[in-house]
Amino acid sequence: MLTVSGLRKRWGPVQALDGFDLHIEPGEICGLIGHNGAGKTTFARIVAGLERPDTGTVRAAGLNLTTAPRSTRHLIGLAPQELALYPTATLRQNLRLYGGLAGLPRTELRAELAAVAEELLLTDVLDHPIATLSGGQQRRAQAATVLLPRPRVLLLDEPTVGADPTTREALLRLVRTRADEGAAICYTTHYLPELERLDATLAVAASGRVIARGNRADLLDGLPGEVTVTFTGAVPEHLAQTSTTPGELRFSTPVPAQELARILRDLGPDTTRVRSATIREPSLDDLYRSLATGQLPAETHDAA
Numbered sequence: 001m002l003t004v005s006g007l008r009k010r011w012g013p014v015q016a017l018d019g020f021d022l023h024i025e026p027g028e029i030c031g032l033i034g035h036n037g038a039g040k041t042t043f044a045r046i047v048a049g050l051e052r053p054d055t056g057t058v059r060a061a062g063l064n065l066t067t068a069p070r071s072t073r074h075l076i077g078l079a080p081q082e083l084a085l086y087p088t089a090t091l092r093q094n095l096r097l098y099g100g101l102a103g104l105p106r107t108e109l110r111a112e113l114a115a116v117a118e119e120l121l122l123t124d125v126l127d128h129p130i131a132t133l134s135g136g137q138q139r140r141a142q143a144a145t146v147l148l149p150r151p152r153v154l155l156l157d158e159p160t161v162g163a164d165p166t167t168r169e170a171l172l173r174l175v176r177t178r179a180d181e182g183a184a185i186c187y188t189t190h191y192l193p194e195l196e197r198l199d200a201t202l203a204v205a206a207s208g209r210v211i212a213r214g215n216r217a218d219l220l221d222g223l224p225g226e227v228t229v230t231f232t233g234a235v236p237e238h239l240a241q242t243s244t245t246p247g248e249l250r251f252s253t254p255v256p257a258q259e260l261a262r263i264l265r266d267l268g269p270d271t272t273r274v275r276s277a278t279i280r281e282p283s284l285d286d287l288y289r290s291l292a293t294g295q296l297p298a299e300t301h302d303a304a
Helices: 040-047 069-075 091-101 106-119 135-147 165-180 192-197 216-220 237-242 256-265 268-273 284-293 298-302
Strands: 002-011 014-024 029-033 055-060 076-079 153-157 184-188 201-206 209-214 225-231 248-253 274-280
Touching: 002 040, 014 029, 014 040, 014 055, 014 184, 014 209, 029 165, 029 192, 040 055, 040 076, 040 153, 040 184, 069 076, 076 135, 091 106, 091 135, 106 135, 106 165, 135 153, 135 165, 153 165, 165 184, 165 192, 192 284, 201 216, 201 284, 209 216, 216 284, 225 256, 248 256, 256 274, 268 274
Parallel strands: 029 184, 029 201, 076 153, 153 184
Antiparallel strands: 002 014, 002 055, 201 209, 225 248, 225 274
């Protein structure tokens, strides 16, 4: 559905994109993660037609958005980080405006407006000025303007930043629904548990390009998990060199279950002093920390 190839964009001395490649299938939610300055927002603005790349192509539904941005704009919906709403107009007026700009016929617009307002828990505030809505309601209203015309490609750039739990739940539920209906969705976020809840595939961006791409299991393969064993009294002497907290053994390993089994097997009489033993498998937070420190496993880089 969405294929981006070789995007490059320079802002003066800053190379914002440097060969950015990404493909998202219909019905797929792709979680785009990376540190600030990785090129995520520049990528989204180019796909939405708000910026032109120096080189590279963007295709959606087989059409070239790079050469014909106006005629293909209806395919793309972008929810930017910043609110893009008219504060003195009501929510209903904002939605009518955005729906009209998207080309929705009046009858269809009325039906879609009512549906998206209900799905995002906004029905009761449709006739309230945007400026009077809470922060969470404004964030949902921003998403509603993009979801209203049901674009085939959705770009959601930090859609829940600063959102309350009600807002986050409503947005995630509707994003999942739109993917199930066949939309290709690029979901940029720093809230990594959201990507787990959405069952998203992942694309890791750094220095203006995608350096890893795949599902969660593939990208976490090779990252270390954590083993924690607590003892009554001191940690056994032969393990003490890895202990930093009295009575607690904690260390990272790519095979936490196997390492825990080995430790317990070799404890001998000290087994009776074990108070608790836990393992933590690698998570998306670990992947993100590896990204931040530039220490991704070699096989993860190869996934790109």
